[in-house]
Amino acid sequence: xxxxxxxxxxxxxxxxxxxxxxxxxxxxxxxxxxxxxxxxxxxxxxxxxxxxxxxxxxxxxxxxxxxxxxxxxxxxxxxxxxxxxxxxxxxxxxxxxxxxxxxxxxxxxxxxxxxxxxxxxxxxxxxxxxxxxxxxxxxxxxxxxxxxxxxxxxxxxxxxxxxxxxxxxxxxxxxxxxxxxxxxxxxxxxxxxxxxxxxxxxxxxxxxxxxxxxxxxx
Amino acid sequence: xxxxxxxxxxxxxxxxxxxxxxxxxxxxxxxxxxxxxxxxxxxxxxxxxxxxxxxxxxxxxxxxxxxxxxxxxxxxxxxxxxxxxxxxxxxxxxxxxxxxxxxxxxxxxxxxxxxxxxxxxxxxxxxxxxxxxxxxxxxxxxxxxxxxxxxxxxxxxxxxxxxxxxxxxxxxxxxxxxxxxxxxxxxxxxxxxxxxxxxxxxxxxxxxxxxxxxxxxxxxxxxxxxxxxxxxxxxxxxxxxxxxxxxxxxxxxxxxxxxxxxxxxxxxxxxxxxxxxxxxxxxxxxxxxxxxxxxxxxxxxxxxxxxxxxxxxxxxxxxxxxxxxxxxxxxxxxxxxxxxxxxxxxxxxxxxxxxxxxxxxxxxxxxxxxxxxxxxxxxxxxxxxxxxxxxxxxxxxxxxxxxxxxxxxxxxxxxxxxxxxxxxxxxxxxxxxxxxxxxxxxxxxxxxxxxxxxxxxxxxxxxxxxxxxxxxxxxxxxxxxxxxxxxxxxxxxxxxxxxxxxxxxxxxxxxxxxxxxxxxxxxxxxxxxxxxxxxxxxxxxxxxxxxxxxxxxxxxxxxxxxxxxxxxx
Numbered sequence: 001x002x003x004x005x006x007x008x009x010x011x012x013x014x015x016x017x018x019x020x021x022x023x024x025x026x027x028x029x030x031x032x033x034x035x036x037x038x039x040x041x042x043x044x045x046x047x048x049x050x051x052x053x054x055x056x057x058x059x060x061x062x063x064x065x066x067x068x069x070x071x072x073x074x075x076x077x078x079x080x081x082x083x084x085x086x087x088x089x090x091x092x093x094x095x096x097x098x099x100x101x102x103x104x105x106x107x108x109x110x111x112x113x114x115x116x117x118x119x120x121x122x123x124x125x126x127x128x129x130x131x132x133x134x135x136x137x138x139x140x141x142x143x144x145x146x147x148x149x150x151x152x153x154x155x156x157x158x159x160x161x162x163x164x165x166x167x168x169x170x171x172x173x174x175x176x177x178x179x180x181x182x183x184x185x186x187x188x189x190x191x192x193x194x195x196x197x198x199x200x201x202x203x204x205x206x207x208x209x210x211x212x213x214x215x216x217x218x
Numbered sequence: 219x220x221x222x223x224x225x226x227x228x229x230x231x232x233x234x235x236x237x238x239x240x241x242x243x244x245x246x247x248x249x250x251x252x253x254x255x256x257x258x259x260x261x262x263x264x265x266x267x268x269x270x271x272x273x274x275x276x277x278x279x280x281x282x283x284x285x286x287x288x289x290x291x292x293x294x295x296x297x298x299x300x301x302x303x304x305x306x307x308x309x310x311x312x313x314x315x316x317x318x319x320x321x322x323x324x325x326x327x328x329x330x331x332x333x334x335x336x337x338x339x340x341x342x343x344x345x346x347x348x349x350x351x352x353x354x355x356x357x358x359x360x361x362x363x364x365x366x367x368x369x370x371x372x373x374x375x376x377x378x379x380x381x382x383x384x385x386x387x388x389x390x391x392x393x394x395x396x397x398x399x400x401x402x403x404x405x406x407x408x409x410x411x412x413x414x415x416x417x418x419x420x421x422x423x424x425x426x427x428x429x430x431x432x433x434x435x436x437x438x439x440x441x442x443x444x445x446x447x448x449x450x451x452x453x454x455x456x457x458x459x460x461x462x463x464x465x466x467x468x469x470x471x472x473x474x475x476x477x478x479x480x481x482x483x484x485x486x487x488x489x490x491x492x493x494x495x496x497x498x499x500x501x502x503x504x505x506x507x508x509x510x511x512x513x514x515x516x517x518x519x520x521x522x523x524x525x526x527x528x529x530x531x532x533x534x535x536x537x538x539x540x541x542x543x544x545x546x547x548x549x550x551x552x553x554x555x556x557x558x559x560x561x562x563x564x565x566x567x568x569x570x571x572x573x574x575x576x577x578x579x580x581x582x583x584x585x586x587x588x589x590x591x592x593x594x595x596x597x598x599x600x601x602x603x604x605x606x607x608x609x610x611x612x613x614x615x616x617x618x619x620x621x622x623x624x625x626x627x628x629x630x631x632x633x634x635x636x637x638x639x640x641x642x643x644x645x646x647x648x649x650x651x652x653x654x655x656x657x658x659x660x661x662x663x664x665x666x667x668x669x670x671x672x673x674x675x676x677x678x679x680x681x682x683x684x685x686x687x688x689x690x691x692x693x694x695x696x697x698x699x700x701x702x703x704x705x706x707x708x709x710x711x712x713x714x715x716x717x718x719x720x721x722x723x724x725x726x727x728x729x730x731x732x733x734x735x736x737x738x739x740x741x742x743x744x745x746x747x748x749x750x751x752x753x754x755x756x757x758x759x760x761x762x763x764x765x766x767x768x769x770x771x772x773x774x775x776x777x778x779x780x781x782x783x784x785x786x787x
């Protein structure tokens with residue numbers, strides 16, 4: 001046993017220095033070749049970081065399309081658990097089972113909220129609410145939604161902005177990412193990119209008064 | 219199920235199987251000390267390492283010496299990692315000022331990473347500093363993976379020749395596995411991941427102002443290098459709480475496919491290593507097919523179950539064309555998510571691209587069952603192969619009982635001692651899993667740890683003990699395992715799961731090595747071809763899986779029928 005002591009201790013020391021320090025630091029240095037990617041793919045507007053291209057952010061305003069429900073929670077000043085959707089200082093799934101009453105109640109609440117935004121089943125091509133609109137992602141930070149869910153939000157967002165619905169649909173179509181190589185993953189729409197494009201629309205796209213009342217039910 | 223989903227699954231598995239042969243033969247050359255294309259570059263580093271370690275790589279070790287080398291190495295590593303976790307506040311690279319980990323949690327975490335389990339009772343964001351991730355966890359991902367390869371190499375050598383006194387040099391095996399196999403692959407895949415958007419930075423968390431004017435704090439860190447060895451070494455411990463569902467660990471559908479290939483690659487390749495080192499490639503292919511068939515069927519079953527969606531959402535009139543999406547990322551879709559999770563439980567990786575707690579009952583049963591089989595489809599790096607060899611011994615033993623002959627495997631007689639040790643290695647795990655889960659469910663502290671009620675609660679607890687004991691590390695993650703009962707209980711489960719198998723397996727190797735190598739005769743049961751593959755699969759399912767049937771019936775199966783009946787808890 002004792003003859004193994006020196007190799008054991010020196011192997012631990014050597015691997016800690018090489019694999020735990022030198023290699024990670026070398027890659028941090030190498031990351032400066034493409035600093036934006038190495039530092040979290042931050043998206044800049046007017047010189048300020050407004051988010052990450054890979055990380056979702058919370059949207060509540062009727063002027064923006066919204067992402068998926070996020071199951072991330074935080075604690076308030078009294079230590080009670082409160083919702084903290086898209087809090088990217090952490091990451092969390094709901095971990096609720098398909099037989100969970102809590103999941104059933106949450107989805108029923110979310111469906112009702114969609115209805116209040118004017119996002120009834122009638123707004124979609126398939127005639128039903130797409131599943132990503134009422135399910136929380138694994139990370140709580142999903143940056144993407146399905147084209148179906150994006151398009152069903154086009155009318156209320158256009159109405160809130162007082163612009164033509166077609167211009168919102170155009171943006172969504174432009175921002176829809178197909179499957180990689182036509183094979184991997186699902187077609188998806190990055191919510192932040194769509195909303196940045198909405199904010200960039202020239203005033204000429206306006207049809208009415210910005211800030212018009214949202215939630216128009218057909 | 220969709221054609222395009224099935225095509226994604228088929229293509230990823232086909233790439234792994236195509237790479238397994240060449241990579242496995244390369245690993246065989248490395249473990250045999252032969253020259254490879256990396257030798258000119260790395261041989262001086264290898265010699266330098268031996269000089270620092272003060273060892274002679276040509277000096278063989280008997281099985282007892284081999285075991286004590288590995289145990290001592292793991293003990294030193296455990297002590298250092300425990301200290302790093304407790305003292306992380308005083309270490310560099312801690313921009314968030316993370317405090318030291320509490321003792322129960324640090325004990326659980328140190329055991330978890332030393333045993334290649336990577337069960338995460340802690341929340342990485344805010345619970346561990348960049349320095350502790352790098353200096354502690356990343357290092358152990360290399361060492362625990364190399365330990366697995368070393369044991370596999372020792373076991374293979376026992377079958378390769380007759381009358382062998384020694385199983386190889388543990389230090390040389392570990393050094394070669396790290397230097398020639400794990401490190402080059404990790405460097406290669408770190409570059410691929412970084413090019414895909416996985417961060418590698420020491421900057422503090424980013425603060426951004428969202429379009430709606432709120433402040434969003436975005437956790438980041440030196441992710442890419444750790445992510446690469448996390449997957450290549452079948453470790454699975456995520457840099458972030460959401461593991462490979464987190465966009466910074468797994469940014470795109472393409473990285474999801476690549477990461478799946480990363481953790482399946484070496485465990486499948488080691489079958490080819492085995493075939494080459496025993497001088498009979500077909501022997502390796504037989505093990506590969508048994509592993510691959512079970513995994514492939516599991517992947518299809520899980521994908522089918524998840525694409526069916528849930529009755530709850532059907533009743534609410536939701537369009538489930540994408541399948542069950544709770545706990546899943548849109549960019550991956552269900553084909554890649556289920557393949558990732560099934561592959562990560564068929565190997566001992568335990569990483570997740572989607573959250574198993576929210577899988578349908580049958581979709582969640584498949585990852586659970588693959589772990590219960592003993593982590594052999596294809597299992598952890600090294601550990602999958604040596605556990606599979608144990609099953610192969612039991613398969614020839616069963617065949618021998620039927621034919622009334624002393625069983626042989628690769629020309630070595632399999633006798634009472636080996637069969638007893640093989641059964642010990644298997645049964646000890648079953649006993650730990652079932653009694654651990656049962657006792658926890660009888661205690662208030664165990665019941666309080668569950669996130670879901672009804673039969674799914676039982677599934678959560680059973681999954682946790684299975685995962686810890688089989689050194690997988692995935693979870694039905696709603697369970698809270700940071701309390702003392704589960705933190706200590708599962709730490710001992712992980713220790714037993716690793717070393718109460720590793721030691722008997724090396725004892726089998728020591729006993730087998732000494733035996734003469736017999737020539738195959740017309741009476742020898744062939745251990746290649748469809749008959750043996752079928753028998754081996756049967757033995758794995760019956761001996762590995764059947765013992766868990768009653769427990770699985772009370773958890774996932776009961777939940778399935780309750781779900782069909784519209785019950786909620």
